Amino acid sequence: MSPEAALQWLLSRRSVRAFREQAVSRQTLERVLLAATSAPSSTNRQPWHFAVVTDPHLKRQMAEAVRSRAEELKRIIRRGHHADDFGSYGDFFHEPLQTAAAIVIPQYRSYPDLIANLIESGGGDPTAYQTAGSMQAELCSTSAAIMALLLQAHAEGLGACWMAGPMIARARIGELLAISEPWNMVGAVALGYPAEREAQRQPRKPLERVVTWFDEASQSPSPALIRAQSGEKAP
Template identity: 30%
Template structure:
């Protein structure tokens, strides 16, 4: 898939076919996250790849909007160090967002659907995945082949109009 095709095909997928994903495809998605841009090349992330179905079911309970994680073929949990400094925390969130999008685009490039989810129950997530006390689970990316229809470019996305978003030169 070309970059533009991956960008225009990517959508949040929350229902997946009941099939596993090849490890080499999962590694490619993880590599996209590892290569994501990072402020001062900080790379403040670690990624936990989860494919065990029981663990996925339990992870689906760590946030009220994470039900789709239970049916995923795999879920990547982005983990980062807890930052007390507000400036570092802002840069951390920015970097994590870039890693998240890089992985979601890499998944789309492979025809794999993705759906992100927050983590509110940090203690349960830490217990399930063995995350150290000085770190937190920032976001989860559920992955799988879409159950409804394959990924393909979306002609009219549900987005604000281009002219409402883009301001040339000044507001």
């Protein structure tokens, strides 16, 4: 695949929230999960686990648990001053789960921070150093796995939506799927063959806003930096 074609393919991924009533084969799901486990992870610990739910009764129980918590949330928010800001947003907490052919619950576990322990055993203060623990390396690794899962799903012609919403029913989902310490749920991924026409691409911030280049040409300090260094106030 050419770099340009790869980029166009990446740009064609969308979050899909409504699915056809069509099962996803075990073989396809296994490829999607193999893609997930191809992700890089801190010290190759592979700190992830995936619960894959295709059982209709269990899926219904999970979706219902999230829906009823979302309703609870809506009732609370309606009493406050920002009810309009929330609007029907709560529906995004559970709707994709309702028609998903499979619901994947990604999980991560933490490990002792090896470098922090070594620093401590040498008499140092680990909090004085930013070790892997300070960037939640296991959560980062599992997030990378989820992205790989989403991309393989896209390659399979599946739609997918990674959702934080189901976290509101984390305790109930934990009960249903026997998720317990040391495992932590990282939202849910709704998967299935898309029912909706291809959604509009959600806008992205332009590169100028999200990238700072440090190349030779940009090494002359910006006016803002010169001002900051001289203690001068911004105009």
